[in-house]
Amino acid sequence: MGQSCQSASSTNGKKSTNGNNNVSLRPFSRPHNLSIWLRLYIYGLHGYFIEVSFTAVFDFVLNRDWKLAGCSSIWSLGIFGSYGLAMEKLSFYLRRKNVPIWIRGIMYVLMTYAWEFTSGTILTYLNACPWDYSEFSYNIGGVITLEYAPLWLMGALISERILIGRLEQLHWADIKSEESTVKDETTKKIKAK
DSSP: OOEEEEEGGGGTTOOOSSSOTTOOOOTTOOOTTSOHHHHHHHHHHHHHHHHHHHHHHHHHHHHOOTTOOOOOOTHHHHHHHHHHHHHHHHHHHHHHTTOOHHHHHHHHHHHHHHHHHHHHHHHHHTTOOOOOOTTSTTEETTTEEGGGHHHHHHHHHHIIIIIIHHHTTEEEEEOOOHHHHHHHHHHHHHHHO
């Protein structure tokens, strides 16, 4: 309690004014203020939502199913969450080195395929893989399909710009009303006497 998540965009890239002066709010800085667990949660839910939405729209396009009932697996939360953290690190590194967007896009797609192939192979070994791309022409082991490369590229670049870009602007700020601040200062003065 007393904590709130607040955008740092209003600080114009300056240091935080909440008393925590060691926090830099520069664009493309790491979101140190949000814990790794919170970012894992956000990336996991974001990926889960996108997958459910994509499967609903895909099913509508193929079958004209107006239910728009998308599907996913609980495994996706961990896969997308950990992928988001890894992409965040790669994104910060590439942007810090001023790598052009088209090379970053290629790197993101390669990382996406590596992540999907690794997690799909592990889940297939455990007989728990919720996806199977065997029906696609350019699939590898049924766990990845090259037909999705344009979608992965678009999704990764949008995520870099919007999701990762916004998460790095968020920080935790201690919100106190002026009245409670005055009471705290008065209490400190009384105790000091």
